[in-house]
Amino acid sequence: MRKPTANLAVCLLAAMAALPAHADGQRFDVRNPAYRQECGSCHVAYPPQLLPAASWRALMNGLDRHFGSDASLDPASHAEILRYLEANAGRRHARAAGKPQLRISETRWFVHEHAEELPRDIWKHPAVKSAANCAACHTAADSGDYSGRSLRLPKGAGK
Numbered sequence: 001m002r003k004p005t006a007n008l009a010v011c012l013l014a015a016m017a018a019l020p021a022h023a024d025g026q027r028f029d030v031r032n033p034a035y036r037q038e039c040g041s042c043h044v045a046y047p048p049q050l051l052p053a054a055s056w057r058a059l060m061n062g063l064d065r066h067f068g069s070d071a072s073l074d075p076a077s078h079a080e081i082l083r084y085l086e087a088n089a090g091r092r093h094a095r096a097a098g099k100p101q102l103r104i105s106e107t108r109w110f111v112h113e114h115a116e117e118l119p120r121d122i123w124k125h126p127a128v129k130s131a132a133n134c135a136a137c138h139t140a141a142d143s144g145d146y147s148g149r150s151l152r153l154p155k156g157a158g159k
């Protein structure tokens with residue numbers, strides 16, 4: 001005998017699988033060519049959805065002092081990328097000490113999401129080095145895919 005609740009679960013799973021690619025919190029559209037070119041060369045092009053517009057504005061206001069690098073842009077590219085980031089920004093709150101947070105990896109969401117399955121010292125693992133190095137574990141981060149399917153933890157990184 002099949003239980004009706006099991007059927008409901010199957011239906012729900014099917015409905016979730018049918019969601020558009022950008023709507024599940026794991027797959028993001030990072031295909032904007034200017035963004036990829038200018039913001040995807042030193043690290044992966046981070047999903048715009050993972051920071052709110054205020055954070056992107058603050059970050060874009062300080063590109064000449066960008067985490068110890070100079071990531072300055074010409075005014076036209078700067079305007080285009082800022083517009084793209086604002087249009088695709090997330091809504092999750094990301095402020096600390098009264099200021100917009102500049103790091104995805106320091107947001108409450110990120111810390112919480114990554115604390116459950118990972119040992120606390122994972123970010124110092126030689127194959128990871130920094131929480132900003134998304135691709136160390138999310139092997140398809142470059143294409144905006146953070147799903148479980150492409151997640152591979154470096155050796156010795158599991159709890």
Ligand code: HEC
Nearest residue numbers: 038039042046067069070071102103104105106130131132
């Ligand atoms: C010249 C190299 C370079 C370029 C170009 C660059 N970045 Fe970065 N970015 C860095 C470095 C270095 C870090 C710090 C990485 C770390 O902590 O391991 C960083 C970190 C970041 C972070 C924080 C990551 C986290 O969550 O910890 C964001 C967000 C970011 N960059 C966005 C951008 C955007 C948007 C652009 C394009 C306007 C850009 N970057 C262009 C070098 C660059």
Ligand code: HEC
Nearest residue numbers: 025026104105113116117122128131132133134136137146
């Ligand atoms: C050391 C490995 C590691 C690094 C580096 C890492 N992650 Fe993750 N990430 C994980 C693991 C493990 C999970 C699964 C957590 C879970 O399912 O409880 C995860 C989950 C996620 C999810 C999915 C959350 C959800 O709703 O299912 C997103 C999005 C994500 N990470 C983004 C990022 C971004 C962006 C970066 C870089 C700024 C990053 N991660 C760096 C290991 C990592």
